[in-house]
Amino acid sequence: MEPKIVTPPPGPRACHVLERDSRVVSQSMAREYPLVLERAKxxxxxxxxxxxxxxxxxxxxxxNMGWNHPEVIKAVQSQAESLTHGAFLDFCSEVPVTFAEKLVKFMPSGIDRVYFSNSGAESVEAAIKLARRATKRKYFISFYGGFHGRTMGALSLTATKVIHRQYFGPFLPVIHAPYENPYRPLNASSPSCGIDVVNYIDEEIFRTEVAPDEVAAIFVEPIQGEGGYVVPPVEFLRQLRELCDMHDILLVCDEIQAGCFRTGSFLACEHSRVVPDIVCMAKAIGGGLPLGVTLASDELMTWPPGSHASTFGGNNLSCIAGLTVLNLMERENAGKIAEMRGRYLMKGLQELYSKYELIGDARGVGLMAAIELVEDRNTKHPAKEKRNAILKSAFEKGVCLLPAGQSVVRFSPPLIISEEEIDIGLSVLDRCFAEVTGS
Structure with a gap:
């Protein structure tokens, strides 16, 4: 369906709500647009x-399965009539158990136990605690550009924007390494893209900052999200897995943004044929309701009762929504659709790349795609202000997009998007680029 702007946003009702919001709601959220939602479908x-x-x-x-999917709404409404809060911390109920049984069927072999929480940050916190308890080690390694949440443990791993961390320390002992970025490689002259970063960890970090036998886990996004939708070569995760195995370090894959078939595979790490020790998921797994999960092997997740828990973890409404979404994705072959629509979207983005010098790179896997804007393709200097102008112009024309990284436009539409809707979005984006570049 074509976008339709009847009142230039923000309209009068939106302005009224935003003014009220400014008086009573914490303004710590960095909202991209003055958009006040009423409904979605x-x-x-x-x-x-x-x-x-x-x-x-x-x-x-x-x-991922579209806003307000009728089957999700129906399932949640039905569940609300019988049990909303199951107090899973103290009592057992069937819905969370059924959801967990279904979820582990989507996992690589050996990932067969689930811890419930309420968000991505909480799922990461659980992974931090599990890794420390299992290894009796205290240090962690994560990556520049990585985003793992804003609670204190997760924030210790996060290294995307200084505003996220400013004045909140001291943090957990985390050492950050460069992420493997083919567009902005650590060693531009090296043909071994994919292992330079792993060599850096092995030869520099383990030599100068921390001994490997003190590192509990390496946390990594198989495809970086907030850092710019950066797609590393498949060798990166494989080499990282080998490094972890060499030193008995746990590998934790943060699949919070990339998971649930967004890249075509249920987990993005599957593209590298890597099995992590711990998986963190949230966002799409709850179908629009708060739900986080931390998954690991039965052998690893052996912490005793009382080690970790959450009042609302395993909430019946969230779990019935998650169960319905898993069934929908399976029935609708969401992974295959994401692959097909992703190829179609990437073809359109490549055409824009050929047309506008402002675009330095077009990349993505499935429906996790991006274009990176640069002032000059040779220097690759980020064109942040022009990126922001394009996002603003698209919003005013009725297309919602989000930024990532320093100057990236990300594309993460619902997996139900049609080719016609992709064409509409790309056409609007084309007009925005023409306006901003004056071409």
Missing amino acids: GMNLWDVDGNRYLDFTAGIAVM
Whole structure:
């Protein structure tokens, strides 16, 4: 469905709500647009002034099967009539157990136990605690550009923007390494893209900063999300897995944004044929309700009762939504659709790359795609202000996109997007580039 702007946003009702928001709600959220949502359906969002938007964000990669899917709504409504809060911390109930049984069937062999929480950050916190308890080690390694959440443990791993960390320390003992970025490689002259970063960890970090036998886990996003939708070569995760095995370090894959078939595979790490020790998931796994999960092997997740728990973890409403989403993704062959639509989207992004020098790189896997804007293709200097201008122009024309990294436009639409809707979004984006570049 085409976007339809009847009142330039923000309209009068939106302005009224935003003014009220500014008086009573913490302003710590960095909202990208003055968008005040009233309802949503499938691929479309409506604001309080009657404007209709075409969504390429999926609510930050949450609504993979579309906004307000009728089967999810029906399942949640039905569950609400019998049990909303099951107090899973103290009592057992069937819905979370059924969901966990279903979820582990999507996992690589050996990942067969689930811990429930309420968000991505909480799923990472659980992984931190599990890794420390299992290894009796205290240090961690993560990557520049990585985003793992904003609670204190997760924030210790995060290294995306200084505003996320400013004045919140001291943090957990985390050492950050460069992420393997083919567009901005650690060693531009090296043909071994994929192992330079792993060599850096092995030869520099383990030599100068921390002994490997003190490192509990390495946390990695198989495809970086907030850092710029950076797609590393498949060798990167494989070499990282080998490094971890060599030193008895746990490998934790943060699949919070990339998981649930967004890249075509249920987990993004599957593209590298790597099996992590711990998997963190959230966002799309809850179908729009708060749900985080931390998964590991039965052997690893052996912490005793009382080691870790959450009042709302395993909430019945969230778990029935998650179970319904898993069934939908399986029935609708969501992975195959994400692959097909992703190829179609990438073809369109490559055409924009050929047309506009402002685009330095077009990349992605499945429906986790991006374009990186640069002032000059040789220097690759980030074109942040022009990126922001394009996002603003697209929003004013009724297409919702989100930024990532320094100057990246990310594309993470619901997996139900059609080729026609991709064409509409790309056409609007083409007009935005023409305006900003004056071409």
